[in-house]
Amino acid sequence: MTTTSRATTIAGIDRDLFPLCLGGNVFGWTAGAERSFAVLDAFAAAGGNFVDTADTYSRWVPGNAGGESEAIIGDWMAARGNRDEIVVATKVGGAGDGLAPATIRAHAEASLRRLRTDRIDLYYAHFDDPQTPLEETLAAFDELVRAGKVRAIAASNYSAERLEQALAIADREGFARFAALQPHYNLVERGVYEGPLAELAAREQLPVVPYFSLAKGFLTGKYRPGGAVPESARAEGAQAYLDARGIALLAVLDEIAAAHATSVAAVALAWLRMQPTVLAPLASARTPEQLAELLPGATVELSDEQLARLDDASSGARAD
Numbered sequence: 245m246t247t248t249s250r251a252t253t254i255a256g257i258d259r260d261l262f263p264l265c266l267g268g269n270v271f272g273w274t275a276g277a278e279r280s281f282a283v284l285d286a287f288a289a290a291g292g293n294f295v296d297t298a299d300t301y302s303r304w305v306p307g308n309a310g311g312e313s314e315a316i317i318g319d320w321m322a323a324r325g326n327r328d329e330i331v332v333a334t335k336v337g338g339a340g341d342g343l344a345p346a347t348i349r350a351h352a353e354a355s356l357r358r359l360r361t362d363r364i365d366l367y368y369a370h371f372d373d374p375q376t377p378l379e380e381t382l383a384a385f386d387e388l389v390r391a392g393k394v395r396a397i398a399a400s401n402y403s404a405e406r407l408e409q410a411l412a413i414a415d416r417e418g419f420a421r422f423a424a425l426q427p428h429y430n431l432v433e434r435g436v437y438e439g440p441l442a443e444l445a446a447r448e449q450l451p452v453v454p455y456f457s458l459a460k461g462f463l464t465g466k467y468r469p470g471g472a473v474p475e476s477a478r479a480e481g482a483q484a485y486l487d488a489r490g491i492a493l494l495a496v497l498d499e500i501a502a503a504h505a506t507s508v509a510a511v512a513l514a515w516l517r518m519q520p521t522v523l524a525p526l527a528s529a530r531t532p533e534q535l536a537e538l539l540p541g542a543t544v545e546l547s548d549e550q551l552a553r554l555d556d557a558s559s560g561a562r563a564d
Contacts, residue, residue, distance in 0.1 A: 251451040251523050255423040256389075256396030257331055257365055261294045263517055264542040265333070265453050266535075267528030268297035272312025273305055274477055275530045280316045281323070286532040288326065290539050296426075296453070296526055298335035298370055299355050310339070311358045318360035331365045333453075335400060338370035345376075345384035352388055367394040368426060371401045378410050379417065386419040398424035400455070404440035411448060422450065426526070429454035429519075431463055431493060431512055431558045432485050442521060451523035457516050458509055458527055459485055464537065465494060465501075465508030493557040500550050506540045513541025515554050 252260040266287045271280040284295070297317055303310035314334060321327045336351040337343040355364060367388065373381065388394040399407055399422045407422065414421035425445050429437040433456065445452050458464055460481040466474045467482050469491060476482070497508045504511065509527075516525040524542075529535035546554075 254451050262292045263524045265294040265296050265524040265526040267526050268313040269301050270528045270530050271316040273302035277316050281320050282532050284320045286535050294331045296333045299351050300338040314358040318358050322360045333366035335368040335370035343373035343376050343381040348384040364394045366396050368398045368400045372406050378413050382419045389420040396423040400426035404444045425450045426453045428456050430457050430459045432459045445521045452521045453526050455526045457525035463512035496553050496557040507537040509537045510540035514544040514546050
């Protein structure tokens with residue numbers, strides 16, 4: 245079995261991170277407060293300490309303003325008295341908000357209020373903002389780090405070129421540098437990350453926390469040819485992968501899941517977790533039952549032969 249030295253934390257965060265990051269995008273959307281609390285409780289009971297959200301979640305729901313997920317997580321931490329045990333990642337710059345310094349400052353303060361905390365552990369630039377000079381964006385993030393309001397900063401949805409530029413500027417100016425990366429990456433979406441971005445992450449020793457780890461639910465194995473379509477807000481997106489390649493990949497996932505007596509989702513997450521540079525796959529669950537299918541993905545160890553079979557089955561997967 246392949247054994248490599250892997251990051252267990254992110255620079256600036258003083259604890260090891262659970263090798264599965266719980267996505268908070270469903271909180272306030274397909275999971276209300278009570279159900280979200282149940283999922284968070286189950287995650288913490290399993291040893292989970294790494295939770296991801298964003299200031300835009302769930303702005304897309306009619307009547308929501310954004311920040312609902314942050315508020316639920318903040319209320320949960322306050323109710324459980326466990327803020328110091330949880331590593332909270334949130335984001336700024338989504339939904340076209342941009343990364344102007346004034347936006348970063350104002351949105352950070354709003355996130356802190358909703359999370360009911362005095363610091364954000366990991367603060368992502370949600371999307372690159374080519375309209376704002378990188379120097380200005382990084383200076384604003386640096387202010388937050390120096391003020392103790394943010395422990396570490398990270399980048400999501402950046403190209404290799406722009407990320408490399410940002411790291412060089414941070415080093416030149418003495419700013420806090422991006423300490424982690426969150427790209428779109430999974431067994432059926434490999435082209436965006438694998439290549440220059442992955443090479444840069446390895447070279448700069450940036451831990452990676454991929455999103456859409458389960459390809460909008462396709463890699464749970466619940467979407468099958470001719471089968472009933474699960475009730476999910478992402479069903480249409482997941483079904484898009486149900487082509488010849490996707491069906492062949494599901495067959496391999498089924499065999500490996502059976503060999504480990506675990507879920508298809510856990511195998512897909514384990515494959516991702518075992519990729520070079522990956523610290524923790526990011527996945528969300530609407531119920532404790534869904535979470536139970538994901539949690540083994542943090543511990544299942546795939547053999548070299550199993551990793552190779554999954555590589556072969558997923559080769560040529562779409563990169564859009």
